[in-house]
Amino acid sequence: MRLSPRHPRYASLRVRGALARAQSAGLVVAEGLIAHGRGEAFDYLLGERTSASARRAERAAAVWLHAARRPVISVNGNVAALAAREIARVVRADPHIRVEVNLFHRTLARARRVARALESAGVAPVLGVRPTARIAGLPSDRARVDRDGIYAADLCLIPLEDGDRAEALRARGQKVISIDLNPLSRTSRVADLPIVDELRRALTHIAEDLERVRSPPAGGIRDRFDARGARAEALRTIGRTLTREARRRSPRGRT
Numbered sequence: 001m002r003l004s005p006r007h008p009r010y011a012s013l014r015v016r017g018a019l020a021r022a023q024s025a026g027l028v029v030a031e032g033l034i035a036h037g038r039g040e041a042f043d044y045l046l047g048e049r050t051s052a053s054a055r056r057a058e059r060a061a062a063v064w065l066h067a068a069r070r071p072v073i074s075v076n077g078n079v080a081a082l083a084a085r086e087i088a089r090v091v092r093a094d095p096h097i098r099v100e101v102n103l104f105h106r107t108l109a110r111a112r113r114v115a116r117a118l119e120s121a122g123v124a125p126v127l128g129v130r131p132t133a134r135i136a137g138l139p140s141d142r143a144r145v146d147r148d149g150i151y152a153a154d155l156c157l158i159p160l161e162d163g164d165r166a167e168a169l170r171a172r173g174q175k176v177i178s179i180d181l182n183p184l185s186r187t188s189r190v191a192d193l194p195i196v197d198e199l200r201r202a203l204t205h206i207a208e209d210l211e212r213v214r215s216p217p218a219g220g221i222r223d224r225f226d227a228r229g230a231r232a233e234a235l236r237t238i239g240r241t242l243t244r245e246a247r248r249r250s251p252r253g254r255t
Helices: 010-024 030-045 052-067 077-095 106-121 161-173 187-190 197-211 226-248
Strands: 072-075 098-101 157-159 173-178 193-195
Touching: 010 030, 010 072, 010 077, 030 077, 030 226, 052 157, 052 173, 052 193, 052 197, 052 226, 072 077, 077 098, 077 106, 077 197, 098 106, 157 161, 157 197, 161 173, 161 187, 173 187, 173 197, 187 193
Parallel strands: 072 098, 072 157, 157 173, 173 193
Antiparallel strands: none
16 A cells, blocks of 8 residues: 555554564564554554653663663564664664563564564674573563573563563563553563653664763662653653643533
């Protein structure tokens, strides 16, 4: 289908089309399309832009990634389909950050497709195609990880994740940064540093901030982040959007 750039949902439709093609190619599963639709609904409510609170979280994430001893970005099919180039930019900005494939709906063929998408964007090496360790207490294939990657990480950036693994990583004493448009999700609630923003916007901002960071603070990750405050501010942003729209659409004279 040919899309006109004048269409009011042009950018959104292009993303949907890219995900549909990625699903046909076996990179994204059907469940991933449902997850994207849910996230897009929250982006509407957030005004489809990065809030001041989310931007503060992204700056903090860059500092944490740079300060971590063994930071790892976990990548699933949706992340690879949507933001492989943005992942590559983050890694170029700080080459000590590693990237690992981690899938809920895992097959070897699909893990290879995710790795190829990342490699085509310039990410190398890509860990996790053939897992070498397991996170205890997780019943899904999310538990299968690379011993030199997520298993050994002190900090994991988990975009578009499920809450079970976020909880499991925290239980192992690992710091967790999430990127999730739903501030009510278990992943956002569990993360040490929740970023409530659209994936590509968040990664672009993190990369920009990493490009400006010069030296990591001594002693690893020392900064604290007000995760509860960040989630509350995201909910206030949603509330303001709904209130503004309700007032705009109400008949004159009514509140």
